[in-house]
Amino acid sequence: MIKILLDAFGGDNAPKAVIDGAVAALKKDKDLKLILTGKKEVIEKELANYEYDRERIEIIDLPDVIAMDDIATEAVKRRQSSLMGAYWKLKTEDDVDAFVTAGSTGATIAGGQLILGRIRGVKRAALCPAIPNVRGGVTLLCDCGANAECKPVMLCQFALLASAYAKVGFGISNPRVGLLNNGTEEHKGDALRLETFKYLSKMKGINFVGNVEGRDIMLGDCDVVVADGFSGNVALKSMEGCGKLALGLLKEEIKGSKRAKIGYVFMKKALKNLYKRIDFDRYGGALLLGLKKVVIKSHGSSKAVAIANSIEQAAAICRGGLVSRVEKSLAEENWEEIIDGDGQ
Amino acid sequence: MIKILLDAFGGDNAPKAVIDGAVAALKKDKDLKLILTGKKEVIEKELANYEYDRERIEIIDLPDVIAMDDIATEAVKRRQSSLMGAYWKLKTEDDVDAFVTAGSTGATIAGGQLILGRIRGVKRAALCPAIPNVRGGVTLLCDCGANAECKPVMLCQFALLASAYAKVGFGISNPRVGLLNNGTEEHKGDALRLETFKYLSKMKGINFVGNVEGRDIMLGDCDVVVADGFSGNVALKSMEGCGKLALGLLKEEIKGSKRAKIGYVFMKKALKNLYKRIDFDRYGGALLLGLKKVVIKSHGSSKAVAIANSIEQAAAICRGGLVSRVEKSLAEENWEEIIDGDGQ
DSSP, rough: OEEEEETTTOOOTTTTTHHHHHHHHHHHHEEEEEEEOOHHHHHHHOOOOOOOOGGGGEEOOBBOOOOOSSOOHHHHHHHTTTHHHHHHHHHHTTTOOOOEEOOOHHHHHHIIIIIIIIIOOOOOOOEOOOOOTTTTTTTEEEEESSSOOOHHHHOOOOOOOHHHHHHHHHHSSSOOOEEEEEESSTTTOHHHHHHHHHHHHHOSSSEEEEOTTHHHHHHHHEEEEEEOOHHHHHHHHHHHHHHHHHHHHHHHHHHHHHHHHHHHHHHHHHHHHHHOOOOOOTTTTTEEBBSSSSSEEETTTTOOHHHHHHHHHHHHHHTTHHHHHHHHHHSSSSSHOOOGGGGO | OEEEEETTTTTTTHHHHHHHHHHHHHHTTTTTEEEEEOOOHHHHHTTSSOOOOGEEEEEEEOOOOOOTOOHHHHTTTTTTTTTHHHHHHHOOHHHHHHHEOSSSSHHHHIIIIIIBBOTTSSOOEEOOOEEOOOSSSEEEEOOOSSSSSOOHHHHHHHHHHHHHHHHHHOOOSSOOOEESSSSSSOOOSSSSHHHHHHHHHHHHEEEEEEOOOOOOOOOOOEEEEEOOOOHHHHHHHHHHHHHHHHHHHHHHHHHHHHHHHHHHHHHHHHHHHHHHHHHHTTTTTTETTSSEEEEOOOOOTHHHHHHHHHHHHHHHHHHHTTHHHHHHHHHOOOOOOOOOOGGG
């Protein structure tokens, strides 16, 4: 039985969408228990609208709610909040496996680093979303926002962490790792990229395929793209913006013409498929990689489906044994041989 | 009469697409002269297929061709190449106004900085493409690849240069400038962003609206987005990749279903409009901002339409008096008051 904590008050559509997603996830996975955190009374009232297995939902009353724009380092102190309270439960109870939240990204990262803590040897936790690619699979982008400033050793660890995630979460046996750069040639990039390229080439535990560009995240032949949190975030949000623009304009064009409206009737299914294929939430949320337990940050605007996907994803990662695999990979790499003093 | 140099051997589809585009541009703009550089014999043979005003095309025989992967700093020395030969002509002849090339980006930047030279006071030239946005206009992204590593003063200058370009090239009277960051809050970003934010807030010659995210380039309410060349490049290519993916998947979905194919017949025009609206080449190439004359880098894969658009864009920028406007803006800003020692 997998036991997952769920922040019932995280995200723009909480608690309704979260609870809706929770019930859906329980229906799909009979070997799953959920612990909902938040205002108990409100959660119970909302749950009364559903049919569900009462044995497999527990509620912890944590009445404080962290807002999206609360300062993360302050928010960490609020033990009675649905987010930080969940982190304390996750930290202290051995039989709780994972935590899913659609709450503030900054607060989720801060709680992960400061309350739950990192796997021994991991320098920094990284935010790693799975992005749909042209091959019908996913590309993992790591880091995409947890660390605006990075050292080479951090990028090397991201490569290792995300490779483990690709194996465990998506069954990719020998994930190809690319370094996000402003060109594919070996000499491209700033000092951070040049140094990191050198180190990644020496690592035994990853399958490094060289530099990749922004377009390769969705188009290219790699499974993991390594980036500092600043440029990774820029890449992620640029893709999201472009995808939204393309779909929004398509809607506008269809609405604007009678002929196109007729065409839409015939094309409805094809367009639905398209939407599904470029839906960033299809594979759940972003994994907060490098922590002692599995933490998934679902999109702030998550609806029930996205929440259910994130829960399903968290369960799959727990069952795959991500944390122990990361520990093993870290131990097997000879860091001192790979990275000299400057890269640390 | 505007006189523009055109690298007839730059880009994947040269010389055919370039010459095709040149003839189209001449037909559209009667007050334009073109100087084509490259293998004279080949150009003449290709031109023989067209009807055009012979008075308004000149050819300079420069038989050497710089390849896309030639090292830029080496390429600069090749004075007999269609690219560098054009730069020498641009530098030495007062009545030549601009240069358009679809050749190697690295070589184009190197030639611009080392042969043509920068406007007095400009620290670095920047590559600035116009990206279609949801408002039906453009957002200028500056820098997007010329400078992988930037200091705050460079980003501040990019804001000023691109604002001048927005006014002259696109008639935007008071362009809103955003700083590309990993969040919109003032405290977001790395040291470079934090310091630049402080300086941009103090500048008189720009309309700074604060931090913006990757998605705001296509969706947001700003006209100029300032970035270091590394993250700007990541943003640009991520958007290109996503756009291509969306359109490619749409094609696939239409091909894969009979119903969708019928729908396509009715939706053809709407889809064509959509393609046009997210076509990155529609507004010509990327302007190499900060140089003594107007230089446009058209996409390496430019077809005739993109070349013609780049020529039209170059002519419009020359007529708008970009260079003198940049000189004026630079002189009016009190740099010493804005930027302290560290930012230089």
